[in-house]
Amino acid sequence: MLKEQDLRGIYVPVVTPMRADGELDLASFEPYVRQLLEDGANGIVVNGTTGEAPTVTLEEMAALTAAARSVCQPANKPVVVGTGTNDTASTVRKTAFAGELGADAALVVVPYYSRPSQEGIIEHYRQAAGTGLPVIAYEIPARTGVRLAPDTVKAILDLDGVIGIKDSSGGIELMLELARSGNHKPVLCGEDIYFHAMLCSGAAGGMLASANVRTSSFVEVYEQLMQDRLAASRQSFLTLLPLIRLLFQEPNPAPLKWLLARQGSIASDHIRMPLTPVSEELQQQLSSWL
Numbered sequence: 001m002l003k004e005q006d007l008r009g010i011y012v013p014v015v016t017p018m019r020a021d022g023e024l025d026l027a028s029f030e031p032y033v034r035q036l037l038e039d040g041a042n043g044i045v046v047n048g049t050t051g052e053a054p055t056v057t058l059e060e061m062a063a064l065t066a067a068a069r070s071v072c073q074p075a076n077k078p079v080v081v082g083t084g085t086n087d088t089a090s091t092v093r094k095t096a097f098a099g100e101l102g103a104d105a106a107l108v109v110v111p112y113y114s115r116p117s118q119e120g121i122i123e124h125y126r127q128a129a130g131t132g133l134p135v136i137a138y139e140i141p142a143r144t145g146v147r148l149a150p151d152t153v154k155a156i157l158d159l160d161g162v163i164g165i166k167d168s169s170g171g172i173e174l175m176l177e178l179a180r181s182g183n184h185k186p187v188l189c190g191e192d193i194y195f196h197a198m199l200c201s202g203a204a205g206g207m208l209a210s211a212n213v214r215t216s217s218f219v220e221v222y223e224q225l226m227q228d229r230l231a232a233s234r235q236s237f238l239t240l241l242p243l244i245r246l247l248f249q250e251p252n253p254a255p256l257k258w259l260l261a262r263q264g265s266i267a268s269d270h271i272r273m274p275l276t277p278v279s280e281e282l283q284q285q286l287s288s289w290l
């Protein structure tokens with residue numbers, strides 16, 4: 001199981017490869033994950049936003065977790081599984097199930113849509129962490145419809161079994177406040193454009209969809225900063241900006257899947273509804289970037 005001190009570096013939230021008919025494509029999945037590890041990823045996140053979690057069935061989650069483990073375990077790299085929903089009871093069941101599947105930790109998003117109170121959200125995490133599988137909280141207000149107050153984040157991070165947080169809050173203010181107030185649990189950047197800024201403010205790494213493409217360059221940004229080579233790290237990050245901008249020009253992971261399919265990492269760019277394939281215009285821009 002994943003320990004707090006090992007939640008650092010580049011965790012890659014993987015796509016869920018699908019065949020052109022929409023079925024799960026496990027044949028693409030294993031070599032694709034293996035390549036990410038060879039390129040230096042510190043861990044893998046299955047069934048996250050980038051993995052199209054809302055459309056992935058429990059059976060598919062189990063198959064993806066097993067396939068990811070078969071590649072990651074021999075390399076001693078952790079597999080994190082997205083288990084958060086907007087219903088506490090089903091989040092607890094899914095997190096416990098991920099534990100049975102051999103996941104090293106669960107990524108639990110703030111319960112979306114219902115707009116619960118801050119107390120309700122803390123209790124949601126208490127129950128998820130009660131399953132015994134280490135929990136990484138996931139703050140992404142643009143998707144959930146509710147924003148965590150800094151004190152709420154601190155209360156969640158104080159819970160036994162919560163080992164850190166993925167911060168996609170849309171800026172570095174939360175990160176700075178956590179650092180100011182002496183938080184010691186790892187904060188991973190979950191908003192690619194802020195990766196370098198958040199590392200400079202004390203983030204322990206990133207869970208970044210763009211790191212699917214230039215994995216070793218993201219690792220380099222991280223490593224250089226850890227070695228206090230600020231200018232080199234900033235320069236490395238700047239070279240990644242055009243990629244990051246393109247990947248988030250339309251809803252993630254459609255541009256990413258298109259790019260991965262185009263470069264042969266997965267067989268098809270199929271994406272499940274209601275997400276739609278990338279526009280022709282963006283395809284042209286991605287081709288030029290390639």
Ligand SMILES: O=C(O)C1=N[C@H](C(=O)O)C[C@H](O)C1
Nearest residue numbers: 013048049050190208209252
């Ligand atoms: O799947 C993830 O984890 C990520 N999701 C974010 C999103 O799509 O909003 C982006 C981030 O890079 C990782």
